[in-house]
Amino acid sequence: MTDSIEPKRRTSWLAEIRGLLGLLLLVVGLHSLVAKPFYIPSESMMPGLLAGDHLVVSKYPYGWSYASPSFHVLPFVKGRLFGRMPERGDVVVVSRPEPGKGEDLIKRVVGLPGDTVRMVRGRLWLNGEPVATRDLGYRSVRADANLRCPADGPGPDCHLHLLRETLPGGRTYEVLDLYPSPMDDTAPYRVPPGHVFLMGDNRDNSADSRLPLSSNGLGGAVPVENVQGRAEFITYSLKGEAGWNPLSWHSDFRSGRAGGSLRPKG
Numbered sequence: 001m002t003d004s005i006e007p008k009r010r011t012s013w014l015a016e017i018r019g020l021l022g023l024l025l026l027v028v029g030l031h032s033l034v035a036k037p038f039y040i041p042s043e044s045m046m047p048g049l050l051a052g053d054h055l056v057v058s059k060y061p062y063g064w065s066y067a068s069p070s071f072h073v074l075p076f077v078k079g080r081l082f083g084r085m086p087e088r089g090d091v092v093v094v095s096r097p098e099p100g101k102g103e104d105l106i107k108r109v110v111g112l113p114g115d116t117v118r119m120v121r122g123r124l125w126l127n128g129e130p131v132a133t134r135d136l137g138y139r140s141v142r143a144d145a146n147l148r149c150p151a152d153g154p155g156p157d158c159h160l161h162l163l164r165e166t167l168p169g170g171r172t173y174e175v176l177d178l179y180p181s182p183m184d185d186t187a188p189y190r191v192p193p194g195h196v197f198l199m200g201d202n203r204d205n206s207a208d209s210r211l212p213l214s215s216n217g218l219g220g221a222v223p224v225e226n227v228q229g230r231a232e233f234i235t236y237s238l239k240g241e242a243g244w245n246p247l248s249w250h251s252d253f254r255s256g257r258a259g260g261s262l263r264p265k266g
Contacts, residue, residue, distance in 0.1 A: 031070040033059055038093055038106065038231070043148065044200035044207065045091070045106055047139070047160060047174050048262065049231075052146030052238040052254070055262065057093050057229040062086055065225040067095040080225060086196055088112060089171035089264035091231040094198065094222055098213060106231060107208050108173070111197030111221065114190070119210065122177050122184040122203065124165060136162040136174065144254075146240035170266040175201045183210050195221035231262040 040053040049055075059068055063083035066074040072095060086092055086109045093106050111117040116127050124131040140157040143149050149158035166172040181204040189209075191197045198218060200206025211217020234257050242252035 032068055033064065035059060035232075036070065036229070037235070038104075040106065041103070043205055044202050045108070046176055046202045047141070047162060048091075048201055049106070049234075050141075050147055050237060050254075050257075052144075052240050053234050053257065054236050054238070055234045056232045058232050059229040061230045062224070062227055065227070067226055067228050076223075076225065078223075078225060083224070085112060085224060086227060086230070087171070088167045088169065089173060091262050091264075092196075092198070093228045093231065094218075095226045095228060097219055097222055097226065104228065105198075105207070105218070107198035107200055107206070107218075109196050110167070110199050111189075111191045111209075113193045113195060115197065116188050116190050117197045117209075118188045119184055119186040119203075122180075124199075126168065131168075132166040134164040134166075136164055138162070144239035144241060146238060166266070167264075171264040172266045173201065173264045175203055176205075178202070178204045181205075186210050189220065191221045194224055196224055196227065197221045233262055234258060234260040 035056050035058045038055050038057045040049050040051055040055070042051055061084065063080040065080045065083070066077040088109055088111070090109045091106060092109055093104050095104055110124060111126065118125045120130070123133055138159050139162050140159055141147065143156060143158050147158065161177050163175050163177050164172060165175055183204065183206075189197065197209045198221075199208045199210065207216045207218070209218045209220055209222065211219075213219035237254040237257040238252050239254055240252070242249045
C-alpha cells in the first residue's frame with residue numbers, strides 16, 4: 001500500500017498582506033494614541049535636553065486632538081477628546097500653528113489661559129510677579145558633534161550658566177541664561193482661553209511663543225489642540241560622531257542619559 005503524500009500548501013499572499021497591514025495599523029494606532037518616539041535636533045531645550053537625545057512622548061495625558069495622529073493630515077479641529085489642560089512646567093510636543101511650515105517642536109508650558117507672561121531682564125514673570133529663580137552658576141558639559149557651545153564657541157567643554165526656576169505650585173526645573181538677547185525683555189502677554197504659552201529652556205536660543213511667526217516662532221500662545229503629548233523620559237542619547245562602521249556605533253552613545261525623567265520636580 002502506497003502512503004499518500006499531502007500536497008505542500010501554497011503561501012497565501014493575501015493573508016500575508018492582511019497580516020502586514022494589521023501590524024502596520026497597530027503600530028500607527030499605538031504611535032497616534034499611546035506614545036511615540038521623538039528626536040531632539042537642536043539646543044533649544046538645554047540643559048535638560050541635548051541635541052541627539054531620543055525620548056518617549058505620551059499621547060494620552062491631555063486627551064486627543066487633530067494633531068494626535070502620526071501623520072499630520074487632518075485640518076485644524078477645535079476641541080480635544082477627553083481633553084485636559086497641561087500643567088505649568090510640563091514639557092510638550094506641539095504642531096506649529098501654520099500647517100506644513102516646519103517640524104514639530106518641543107517646549108515647556110509656562111503660561112496657562114488667563115496668565116500674563118513677560119520677560120524682564122532675562123527673568124520670567126507670571127501675573128505681575130517674578131518667578132522664583134536661583135542662580136546655579138556655571139556647569140561644564142563635554143562638547144561633541146551634536147552639542148555645540150552656544151556661548152563659548154568651539155572647545156572641549158561648554159560652560160553653561162544655569163538658573164533654577166520654581167513656578168507657582170512648586171514645580172521646578174533648570175534653564176540657561178547664556179548672553180543678552182532681544183528676548184530678555186518682552187511686553188506683558190495675556191494667554192487667551194484654550195491656549196498655552198510655551199518657552200524653550202535655552203532662553204536665548206529658542207523659537208517659541210515669544211517670537212512672531214515671521215521669525216520662525218510660535219506667534220504667541222498656541223491652541224491647546226496643537227499639543228500632541230507630554231515628554232516623559234529619555235531612551236538614549238547620541239553624540240553624532242559615529243561613522244559608517246557599525247562596530248564604532250557603541251562609542252556614540254552618551255553615558256548616563258538613558259531613563260532620565262523629563263517631568264519637573266516638585
